[in-house]
Amino acid sequence: MxxxxxxxxxxxxxxxxxxxxxxxxxxxxxxxxxxxxxxxxxxxxxxxxxxxxxxxxxxxxxxxxxVNSFLDYIDFTSSVFETFTLTPFNILNEFKVSSIKQLHALEREANFEKSIRPRALVLKENFPGYDIISLSNVAPLTLV
Structure with a gap:
């Protein structure tokens, strides 16, 4: 507890x-x-x-x-991510990944000047239709 x-x-x-x-x-x-x-x-x-x-x-x-991760419901090959800078805010590029492992590897390469965030997340057909999900393994987001 x-x-x-x-x-x-x-x-x-x-x-x-x-x-x-x-x-x-x-x-x-x-x-x-x-x-x-x-x-x-x-x-x-x-x-x-x-x-x-x-x-x-x-x-x-x-x-x-x-209690569980929602990674199994994300279609990474169809989702789009972007690299951006905060100061000044600027989108540097858009890209796709094949897995969360590949996304985390790219995040480790980023530095304090640039970050990665989802631009468009696509959910798989088997998504159970929850009204709220946490994407903490992908981005600091809770979606309602």
Missing amino acids: PKYDIQIKHKAKPTNLLSSLSGFYGLTIDDKFKDILQRFNLPPHQFYPVNVTHRKVQLSYYWFHF
Whole structure:
């Protein structure tokens, strides 16, 4: 059972979705957001309680953890990726890869001046139609 504690700054306003913590893939959500999510077609997941404190008051939050990877549902040969620079923002090139292994090898070659991100992800026919997915192995994205 994972455990982490969050203390919201005194001047901050608690929201339904808190910024994710480093090292935790998924979403940090309150009871209301959890209830909404449970109405949809969710992938295998787990809700873990999170200790959240704001102005010395304990709030009810959960870490919505995606149990499995979605890599098996991505058609890498049909998807398109791009290399870009942030300062100034500029798309350098578009390319395709044959696998996540090839994509990670290209990411390791990138440096602080350029990055790689998906431009168009294509899902395979066997995708179960989930209403939310995490692409943490491909990019820091959660798609709804």
